[in-house]
Amino acid sequence: MTATTRPVRTTTPAQWLRKNLFRTPLDSVLTLILAPLSLYALYLAARFVFVTGRWEIVEVNLKLLMVGNWPIDHMARISVTLVAFGFLGGIVAGLVHARQVRRGTASVLNMSRRERILDLARRFGLILFTVLLLLALTSTWGPTITAVGVVVAGVAGRVVGGILGRLHLPKPVAIVLVLLMLSTPFLLYFYLVDAVPLARWEGFWFNLSSAAAGIILCFPLGVLIAIGRRSKLPLIRGMSTIYVELVRGVPFFVLLLMAHVALEFFVPASIAPSRPVRAIVVFTIFTAAYLAEIVRGGLQSVPRGQEEAARAVGLSPFSVMSRIVLPQALRNVIPAQIGQFISLFKDTVLAGLAMSIFDMAQVASAITQQSAFRGQGLIVETLTFTAFLFWVGAYTMSRESQRLERKLGVGTR
C-alpha cells in the first residue's frame, strides 16, 4: 500500500474544531452550552463507576446475578455448554469463510494482517473486555478456565470448519455433519435440564437462554405466518392475519401475566408447564407476530419479476419460495429482524417481573435487601451492572447484524 492511496490529513486540530464545532454563531453557542454539560455528565458517570460506586454487592453476588441458584455441583454443565457453543460457532465461522473464499467474496482476503487484527478486535473487543471484567470479580478458577476453554474451542472450531469447508465431502457425510451441528443445541439442552430443570434457570442465564430459545422458535413460525398472509387460500390467509392482529393487539406484559396467573385455571396444575417454559412460549408467540409482519414487508420488497422468472424456468413453488424469494426477502429486512430480537432479549426482564422468575433484574433488586447491603441505596449499582450486561449483549447483536448486512450487500445491490 503506497502513501498516495490514502488521503493525507491536512487539517490542524484548530481547523477541525472550527469546522465541526464553531462553524456558525449558532454552532458556537450550542457547543459552548453542550460541551460543558456533556463533559460534566461524563465526569459524573466516570466518578460513579470508578470512585463512588460501591461494587462489592455485585462482586459478592456475582454468581447469583449470572446463574441464580444454579447448583455449584452442576456449574460444569454450563461450562461444557459454553465451550460447545464456542466450538460450534467456530465451525460455522470456518465454513462460512471457506465458502466465501471459494466464491471470492471474503472481505478479509483484501485486508492486511493489521487490519484483520483490528477487525477481530472491533468484533470481539467489547465481549472480551466484559468477560475480563467479570472474571476480575470472580474468586474461583472455574469461570476463567471456562472462558479460556471457550476461546480455545472457538479457534479450534474455526480451524476445523475451515478444513471441512475446503474438503469436498460426499453429500451423505455433509448431511450427517449438518444434522449433528443442528442437533447439538438440543443435546446440550437435555444435558442441562437433566441436572437442573428449566424451572430453576435463573439470573442472566435465564435472560440469555430464554431469549435464545424465543429467537430460535419464533423464526420459523414468523416466516410461516408471513408466507401464510400472502397465501391465495382464504383460510390460511385469514388465520395468519387473525394470529398477527390478535397477538399484536395485546400488551406483551399482559400476555406474560396471563400465562403466569390465568393458565392454571384452564389447565390442571399437574400438566401446567413451569414458569420459564411459559415465558419462552409467550416470547415465541409474541415475537413471531411481529417477525411475520417484518418478513411480510421483506417479501413485498422482492420484485414480482423474480418470482415469475423463477417459475418460468420451471422451479417448483417450494423452490421459488425457498431459493429465490425468501432469501432476498430475509436479506432485505435484516435490520428490522435483529431489532426485534434485541427487543426480545431485553424484554426477558419483563418475564422476571410478571412471573416472579428470578432473572437478573429481579436478583439485582432482591440482593439490595441482604443484611450486609440493605438501606444503602445500592440498587443504583446493581441496576447499572445489569444494564451494562444487557447493553453489551444488545450492542453485540447490533454490530453482528451490521456486519451481516455488509457481507450480504444489503442496500448496495
Next chain:
Amino acid sequence: MKSSRKLAALLAVLALVAAACTSDSDGTTTTAGGDGGSDGPATGSVYDTVMSNDEVRCGTRDDLPGFAVVNPDGSRTGFDVEFCKVVAAAVLGDAEKANLVDLATPDRFTALQSGQIDVLIRNTTWTAGRDGQEGATFLTTTFYDGQGMMVNAGEFSSIEDMDGVVVCSAGGTTTEGNAASEASRLGLDWEVRSFEDVDTLQQAFQEGACDGWTSDVSQLTGLRSAYPDGPDALTILPEVFSKEPLGPAVRDGDSKWAQVVDWAIIATIQAEEWGITSQNVDDFLDSDNPSILVFLGQAPPEGAVLDPGLGLPTDFAYQVIKQVGNYGEIFERNLAPLGLERGVNALWQDGGLQYAPPYRG
C-alpha cells in the same frame, strides 16, 4: 392455484411440526420441572399433593429483611423461610424439602388458589376480606405486627403532635389507607405520600421531604437498624395504629392440610414453652414429663405413642425442633438482629400472645 395448494399443504405440515415441537418442549420440562406435579384446583387435599411431590411448595419472597432474603449463595433465609422449613420438616421429615417459590404481592393469592403453591408464608396479614374473598384460610399467627410511625429523633414524641406534616409510605394501599384513617381519627392533617420502593423513600426522608415514615413496625425497625446515619437518628413512636397479624395461609376448604400446617407451627411455640431447643431436644427424649415425651413422639411410661390423626408423623415435633428450632430460636435468628423485641410476640406466660393449644389425645 396448484402451487398455492402445495404451499398450503407444506404450511400445514410445518405448522404441525412446530406445534409438536412446542408441546414437546412443554412436556419435557413438566416432567423435569419443579412447578408441576400437583392436582388441579380443589381436587383432593393439598396434603396428598405434598406427599406425592415429596416437597412443600411454599410461596414466599426474596427481598424482605428479617422475613425472607436471598443470600449470595442463592439460599434463602428469614423468619418466613424458616416457617416454610418447619412445615416441610413436620410433614416430610426434612426441612430441606421446602421448595421456596418467589411470588409478587399481587399474585400471592392467585398462586394459592390455582395450586401453584401449597402454603403461603409471605408476610401476609390475616384480614376478614382475605379470609372471605381470596379463597384463603389463615392459620396460627406467627408474628403479630402493627403499623407504626418513624420520625427523626427528637422531632416528635407522639403521633398526636404530628399536625400538618408529610407522612411517607412504601407499603402500598393498605399502609396508606391506615395512615389516612388514623389521621382523620385523631383530627390531624397529614399529607400521605406514596413511594414505589423503600430505597427512594429513604432518600426522600433523608432529604427532609417527609416528616414521618409509616410502615409495619417490624419493617421500620429493620430500616432503622440499617439507616445510614445510624439507628439513633430515628425514633419509632410508641403508638401502633393497626393490627397486622402475619401468618401462613392455605387454600379454603382443605381442613386436612390446614391442620397439618397449623400443628407444625404450634409445635415451635410449644417447644419454646417447655424450653426445648434444637440444641437440647435429644436430652428431652427421656424426659420425666410425660407430656413432653408424647409431644416428641415418644411413648410415655404408661401408654403408647400418641398419633392424634393429624396426618403428621408421630415424631413431627422432634423433627421440627431438631432441624429448625423452637419459636424463640427462629425469632432470635431472624428478627432480633433487626432490632425487634419480642413484645406482643412473647409467650403467653410472659404476657405475650403466642399460645400453643395442648398436644394430647
